[in-house]
Amino acid sequence: MTTKKENAKRLGIYLLIVFLFVLFFFICRKPMNESSTVFFIIYYCPFSFSPAIARLITRAVTKEGFCDMKLHLKLERNIKWYLLAFGHPLIFFSARILLPIIVSGHSEWLGGFTFQNVLASGFMLAALSAVQSIGLLGEELGWRGYMNQKMEPLFGTVGTCLFGGVLWSLWHLPMDLAGWLDGEGSLSDSLMMCGGRMLLLTSFGTFLMWVTKKTNSVFPAVVAHFMFNQSQGALGGLLSQCNIPENADLESISDVCEYTTIIILAVFFIGLLLRENNKNKRNI
Template sequence: MTTKKVNAKRLGIYLLIVFLFMLLNILCAKPMNQSNTVYYVIYMIFSFSPAIASLITRFVTKEGFRDMKLHLHFIGNFKWYILAFGLPLLCFSAMFMLPVIVSGHTDWLGGFTFCNVLSNALILFAFSAVQSIGLLGEELGWRGYMNQKMEPLFGTVGTCLIGGIVWGLWHLPMDIVGYLGGYGTLSEALGSTFGRFAMLTCFGAFLMWLTKKTDSVFPAVIAHFMYNESQGAVMMLLGEGNIPEDASLPLWTDVLRYLPLFVIAVVFVVLLLRDKKRSIQTV
């Protein structure tokens, strides 16, 4: 069996297991809404399902458990850990601030004082050292396994695109749980789903680059934590500004929200392609 066929087989088994877990989450939507205990148990199983799927696939296919990228590799890579922490924070600050600034409402940004920004950054830094480890359940599967199997099959660009869509689809239960529970409309749920596709596809390129650059999933774990938490921190600072109750921004500014993530995607896809070309030339 060729290497591509082996990768395709392992990738297929991994994705089958991951999406069986996703289906379980959807089927359990009603009992999860009725019981906090059930919600917590199912949510934790679902959160760690990418890692579980990778471990099961490695066992079933007799691939073994080497090269799981479970090493910190601090030496020579510490700057990439800093980048993993700082870039999402800068990116989401730009995502929320750009539409406000461009539309001429800079007076709304009163919450972004030096002290407020520094305080929130330090809190996130402290939390990232401990809480981010929970995201190992995702990154061990997505970046540590799925991306490695996809790249020989679909290339770097294809892996970023297809991997981002797969990652977004896996989040589907989170996007439609409100609708299944009787909250919101189907169009709102689908809008959330497509928005997540775009964001995860773009941000996934950065996480993929981090993993390949450091040969470790831990920088991606930290960046993933900051992806989740930076948005809340920036929104909180924005909420402390001088925003009128009836405030609204022009619809066209919504496009600007995706611009920073799109730039990140382009930059890191280019870096991934450049690194791949160098490795081929070296061989």
């Protein structure tokens, strides 16, 4: 049986390797800015796949072996979690984008959201998620497929999901600060943007850890991650067919709706985590 000390060692090695890739990202930032080809090669190859690479290296170095990679669909009794993985980001971004318009009393602007248009976008996202989301395995094999296994004996389910969400958001921080480091915008604006992003990514990362725990598979997290990346584009396509005035100013109410939605979802999933934790304690 693996001891807590061994899990902590493997977790430490994994995180060290992952964040060394972040340092590599910093070192290569200048040539990446000067060439889109260099950016594509570095970002989409070693960096985006660094969690999977770190997982493989850690397993090899610690002689852990390569069993329980969580590369199984496990569809039986898990369809509801796949549906939640697909729908959660879509619901969030719909609330984030559409609520400011509705709350401000301008629902008539949303003429592009017809039943046919929404249905077509939904089918498009479902089809793409079944094919294109496989590229996100580079992240999910590490963050959700490996890290959660090593953290759970150390922090329990609740701690693993919350702490895992925080670490995932920190991993994105260098990318979020890249613009300021390259002289674009002020530090205060960048920090405000990063603060909002970290709250969002921590909340969503917590959900990804939780859905992986519920299904014992990385694929629901892969689907959810794809939807997190693509839902905004689909909604933007629908918005482009709407009658929103060019001078519409919804920025202030948009911020309120965004943070309110994040907080509601965060409280909801923390409640689910605590309920699951209490249930597990009663079954011991």
